[in-house]
Amino acid sequence: MLSWARNSAVYRLERQMMTEKQLFDAITRKARQKFEDISQQQLKAVAEFAVKFAYDLNALNDADYAQLSTQSAVRSGKSKRAIAQRLSAKGIDRETAAVALEETDDLFAAVVFARKRAFGPFRRGELNDKRKAKELSAFARNGFGFEIGRKVFEMSSEQAESVLRKDAFT
Template sequence: MKRPARPPTEERLMKSALHYLDRYGSSRENLRRVLERKVMRVAHELELDPADFTGMIASTVERCVRSGLVDDRLYAEARIASERRKGRSARRINAVLQAKGVESELAERLMAEEEGGDVAAACIAARKRRFGPWRKGKADADRQRKEIAALCRQGFSFGIARKVVEADDAERLLDESSPED
């Protein structure tokens, strides 16, 4: 049986924020959105005005930032590293960071400092999908075109996608990939 909704208080919002941050990393803006959604649900159920709780949400987010629970830079660095390990392109990572509320200037600066390049990430994506040097057997021109298109849809440039798909030797391709790619 569902508990009856209770009006938001600073203490309840802080507990909600801590519960969320215990499970997920978050940026300042993303935490604000999470708390807003929670307040919206409760306010709708209790027929309250959600705008009355905006200040409470802001102060809860600021408390989390001051205490070090929320740090946009650390969150973005961790997210970039995680996305690169998954073989994601710089364009896609930027889109993810924007969706999570990380400032575009910070995201661009961190992406510029990032060690891995799009070629290395494209190699990871190609290996997972068995494209290019990781495919079994030979590929005809039509299959290569489809593999290039798949990598381009993931946000890699045509040049990088073509370089990875047309490569013969995976090790040489990985050795050639440098941080500035």
């Protein structure tokens, strides 16, 4: 069982970066399927062994996962709030998530979001009350505060491009 756990951990971590919780859950789920008469204690022991093995190989690092995931999410237009929720769902603790989110720029992410959705300075059509409400509520639904949403909404296209030219992590 332990050699299966070790091989399974290597296989999973070769394919994608995972958090400790994700690896633990994946090994537990697969062990339950593979070994029919396995007890809860054995499941936990096998999963803990796989996680320890991954740490010993330096293949598992929640801080690095949080940092890379945060950078990717900001570049794709996700707010700090949305990123924090996603990291929490992946099993990253609050302190690690806070460190990863320290240097993010919600304004940059909001401008990226606006560009993706053709809002604010990237709007192609005319602005009416319905469109204005739609755009501002989309910012709020995606975790951006009212002030940031309004700021991006009122930007000129030159201001928005200038924000995009800046690096999100400086």
